[in-house]
Amino acid sequence: MLKHEINDLYSAEEQIIDALPAMIEKARDRKLKKALQDHLKVTETQKRRLDEIQKRLELEPARKGFLSALFAKKCKGMQGLIEEGEKVMSEEMDPDVMDAAIVGCAQKIEHYEICGYGTARAYAEELGLSAVEKALKTSLDEEYKSDDLLTELAVRRLNKEATPRGSRVVNQRNIQGNKRRKGSRIKSTSSTPKKNSSSRTTRKKSVAR
Numbered sequence: 001m002l003k004h005e006i007n008d009l010y011s012a013e014e015q016i017i018d019a020l021p022a023m024i025e026k027a028r029d030r031k032l033k034k035a036l037q038d039h040l041k042v043t044e045t046q047k048r049r050l051d052e053i054q055k056r057l058e059l060e061p062a063r064k065g066f067l068s069a070l071f072a073k074k075c076k077g078m079q080g081l082i083e084e085g086e087k088v089m090s091e092e093m094d095p096d097v098m099d100a101a102i103v104g105c106a107q108k109i110e111h112y113e114i115c116g117y118g119t120a121r122a123y124a125e126e127l128g129l130s131a132v133e134k135a136l137k138t139s140l141d142e143e144y145k146s147d148d149l150l151t152e153l154a155v156r157r158l159n160k161e162a163t164p165r166g167s168r169v170v171n172q173r174n175i176q177g178n179k180r181r182k183g184s185r186i187k188s189t190s191s192t193p194k195k196n197s198s199s200r201t202t203r204k205k206s207v208a209r
């Protein structure tokens with residue numbers, strides 16, 4: 001299952017590297033563009049990191065028989081998220097609204113990765129593969145950091161700019177699930193509040209269960 005997660009993440013990162021340039025191009029806000037550009041570089045490093053992990057685990061590509069369906073080359077989950085993002089970006093909309101929409105799409109991608117890296121890291125820890133665990137944690141922390149930055153951009157500014165004046169009749173916080181519900185483990189959209197390290201640890205541990 002660890003090998004499966006590594007393969008899945010590798011495919012996910014590859015697809016993100018292909019998809020990010022279009023998002024960067026479409027984003028209008030300077031800080032959002034920069035955040036996406038920076039994350040493209042981070043993603044390339046993450047792919048190399050997975051390369052090294054694959055070598056370390058002597059990971060073979062797809063195997064016949066055991067879990068063969070899981071070892072399929074392309075990560076369909078990421079493919080779906082990217083396709084949905086492309087659909088959103090093909091719509092005609094105000095550039096301010098587009099920026100807010102791009103953040104939403106990017107965070108769905110980040111949350112998928114956070115789940116994948118969290119799970120893989122927990123497996124590596126359980127198997128006593130400390131070097132692999134450490135490498136996966138590095139990527140996991142980078143994904144959290146990117147997610148936090150996107151949240152900050154959206155909640156502090158982009159979502160406000162995307163909202164027509166005088167139309168804020170409903171509490172946005174409630175629309176976006178900004179309030180942490182009891183027992184919720186991973187928060188959706190551009191609404192993730194700043195986390196402290198202890199709640200993050202809880203989330204990381206919970207991912208693989």
Ligand code: FE
Binds near residue numbers: 016143
């Ligand atoms: Fe990544």
Ligand code: FE
Binds near residue numbers: 039043109
């Ligand atoms: Fe990412």
